[in-house]
Amino acid sequence: MPPVITISQLAKHYQVPEREGGMKAALTSLFNRKYKTIKAVDNITFNIEPGEVVGFLGPNGAGKTTTLKMLSGLLHPTSGEVRVLGYEPRHRSHDYLRQITLVMGNRNQLTWDLPALDSFDLQRAVYGIPADDFKRTRDDFIELLELGDLVKKPVRNLSLGERMKMEIVAALLHKPKILFLDEPTLGLDVTMQRRIRTFIAEYNRRYNATVLLTSHYMADVEALCKRVIVIHHGHILFDGDLSSLVNQFSSYKTLSLSLQNSNAPLEKYGEVVSREDGKVTLRIPKARTSEVTARLLSDFQVDDLTVEDTPVDDVIDQVFSQKEAT
Amino acid sequence: MRRYIDYYLTSMKVSILSQIQYRVANYFYMIGMIAEPVIYLVVWSTIAQQQGGSVGGYTPGTFAAYYIVWTLVRNMNIVFTPFGWEWRIREGMLSMELMRPMHPIHSDIAYFAGWKFVVILLWLPLAAFLSWVFKPTFDVNLMEVVVFFLAIWGAYLIRTMLLSLLGMITFWTTRVSAIFELYFGLELILSGRLVPMTLMPQWVQDLSNYLPFKWTFYFPIEALVGSLTLQELWTGVGMQVLWIVIGASLLNLVWRAAIRQFSAVGG
Numbered sequence: 001m002p003p004v005i006t007i008s009q010l011a012k013h014y015q016v017p018e019r020e021g022g023m024k025a026a027l028t029s030l031f032n033r034k035y036k037t038i039k040a041v042d043n044i045t046f047n048i049e050p051g052e053v054v055g056f057l058g059p060n061g062a063g064k065t066t067t068l069k070m071l072s073g074l075l076h077p078t079s080g081e082v083r084v085l086g087y088e089p090r091h092r093s094h095d096y097l098r099q100i101t102l103v104m105g106n107r108n109q110l111t112w113d114l115p116a117l118d119s120f121d122l123q124r125a126v127y128g129i130p131a132d133d134f135k136r137t138r139d140d141f142i143e144l145l146e147l148g149d150l151v152k153k154p155v156r157n158l159s160l161g162e163r164m165k166m167e168i169v170a171a172l173l174h175k176p177k178i179l180f181l182d183e184p185t186l187g188l189d190v191t192m193q194r195r196i197r198t199f200i201a202e203y204n205r206r207y208n209a210t211v212l213l214t215s216h217y218m219a220d221v222e223a224l225c226k227r228v229i230v231i232h233h234g235h236i237l238f239d240g241d242l243s244s245l246v247n248q249f250s251s252y253k254t255l256s257l258s259l260q261n262s263n264a265p266l267e268k269y270g271e272v273v274s275r276e277d278g279k280v281t282l283r284i285p286k287a288r289t290s291e292v293t294a295r296l297l298s299d300f301q302v303d304d305l306t307v308e309d310t311p312v313d314d315v316i317d318q319v320f321s322q323k324e325a326t
Numbered sequence: 327m328r329r330y331i332d333y334y335l336t337s338m339k340v341s342i343l344s345q346i347q348y349r350v351a352n353y354f355y356m357i358g359m360i361a362e363p364v365i366y367l368v369v370w371s372t373i374a375q376q377q378g379g380s381v382g383g384y385t386p387g388t389f390a391a392y393y394i395v396w397t398l399v400r401n402m403n404i405v406f407t408p409f410g411w412e413w414r415i416r417e418g419m420l421s422m423e424l425m426r427p428m429h430p431i432h433s434d435i436a437y438f439a440g441w442k443f444v445v446i447l448l449w450l451p452l453a454a455f456l457s458w459v460f461k462p463t464f465d466v467n468l469m470e471v472v473v474f475f476l477a478i479w480g481a482y483l484i485r486t487m488l489l490s491l492l493g494m495i496t497f498w499t500t501r502v503s504a505i506f507e508l509y510f511g512l513e514l515i516l517s518g519r520l521v522p523m524t525l526m527p528q529w530v531q532d533l534s535n536y537l538p539f540k541w542t543f544y545f546p547i548e549a550l551v552g553s554l555t556l557q558e559l560w561t562g563v564g565m566q567v568l569w570i571v572i573g574a575s576l577l578n579l580v581w582r583a584a585i586r587q588f589s590a591v592g593g
Contacts, residue, residue: 094427125336
């Protein structure tokens with residue numbers, strides 16, 4: 001099957017006015033305005049296969065949202081090619097828009113004063129969804145997200161998490177084939193994040209939908225995405241399996257120990273990350289894991305010991321800091 | 327076509343339900359709005375009485391009729407404002423609307439059209455009260471009622487097109503308040519909102535024939551309270567249709583450029 005998303009040498013550059021502070025600079029800029037080119041996205045290339053769930057990671061300003069906006073047709077690329085489901089997104093053809101959705105964590109498409117059911121009905125009319133199909137899908141989603149009678153409460157009376165769940169239902173009622181999710185769990189508590197994650201995974205499984213997800217919560221990425229694309233300053237730093245990212249960029253393992261002697265000197269075994277109530281966390285080079293573990297077990301009275309890969313958050317941090325350093 | 331009809335009906339229903347939530351606020355808004363025509367009415371009635379009973383053919387009774395109908399026409403003239411476009415772009419709301427397989431103008435027209443039904447309902451007791459106080463002179467036939475009904479919706483569509491066109495300036499610059507105020511000033515004088523157009527100097531009346539403003543205000547009121555001939559009534563409707571077509575065509579043209587601008591710099 002051909003890829004559903006094809007991006008080749010895609011770039012988006014902006015011209016922004018730039019001047020020094022102060023009156024003189026302000027007056028000069030009236031007659032001689034200087035511009036700076038911002039390369040929000042700079043020659044990125046990747047493909048996404050049907051049904052893939054891909055994490056699109058990067059710090060603020062990396063180019064994630066700009067890329068999602070180009071994919072959904074909201075921004076025209078400066079150069080390069082984009083094809084989604086065979087369409088050029090920038091034409092924003094209605095046939096194309098009916099097959100995709102863009103969920104932005106900070107955007108609201110629900111009618112504030114009315115129950116979400118009314119907004120769902122409006123979505124039905126916007127997308128021309130047949131009544132039976134609409135009712136089935138809506139009720140299905142309501143059940144999956146455990147919304148119950150919340151759909152009958154005015155949106156203004158819902159919590160942030162409840163509203164986000166309603167937003168997601170509204171965005172998926174037309175059963176899009178491609179989901180562009182920009183921080184869908186932004187600001188939500190852990191339980192709510194988990195529920196939304198489970199729902200996205202279920203939607204992907206049922207409809208073989210393709211998902212491109214940006215999130216600052218690594219739990220989202222770990223739970224949903226086998227593949228990640230890491231972008232920084234508009235360039236792709238990594239594109240591959242999440243496990244390969246950890247192997248490639250993390251040269252450390254994390255050891256968690258419960259010791260009877262909580263003051264035991266451990267500095268010579270590795271970097272002590274934390275020490276609290278007899279529980280110690282050590283960071284050790286990956287190559288020395290077996291050797292250090294064996295020495296710790298022989299040198300101390302150890303009640304419990306676990307060895308883990310470095311958390312993905314830390315790995316991503318390392319990727320960015322290594323790149324900054326170079 | 328069926329999809330659009332369904333969309334319009336659903337969106338109007340949503341709008342009516344929303345506005346009913348704010349019925350008290352809506353009512354106070356409308357009550358506040360009658361201050362302007364009541365001032366005009368009192369001033370012109372006084373002048374008419376001092377000048378022997380009429381000014382430019384308007385008696386206190388016909389002035390009362392003019393300004394009472396004015397209150398409904400004024401409400402029908404309320405549409406999505408240029409300031410709304412600025413807000414929509416600044417807050418990123420336009421992005422969400424652009425993701426729909428439908429031009430955003432449909433959502434504006436449908437939503438505000440729904441609101442109008444609530445407005446008309448709320449207007450009826452206000453009109454009854456004003457009629458009791460100011461004793462308007464009405465001499466209305468069925469054809470005038472039919473044309474008036476068409477004309478208030480025609481006015482609504484013309485003003486939607488014009489203010490959307492004005493709002494689209496915000497795609498290029500957000501410092502547009504002065505332009506908006508200039509537009510509203512011209513509209514006040516050339517639409518019949520301030521005074522009936524026949525009380526204006528002849529050159530203003532001539533100028534207003536070539537502009538859209540009077541077809542959004544003066545014409546719908548005159549259709550009901552004036553003594554327009556059958557030909558004048560339907561010519562007026564024809565002029566409204568012409569301005570709707572001109573407005574829609576311009577909107578389509580400017581929209582393409584605006585959306586190119588938006589797609590270049592983002593929202």
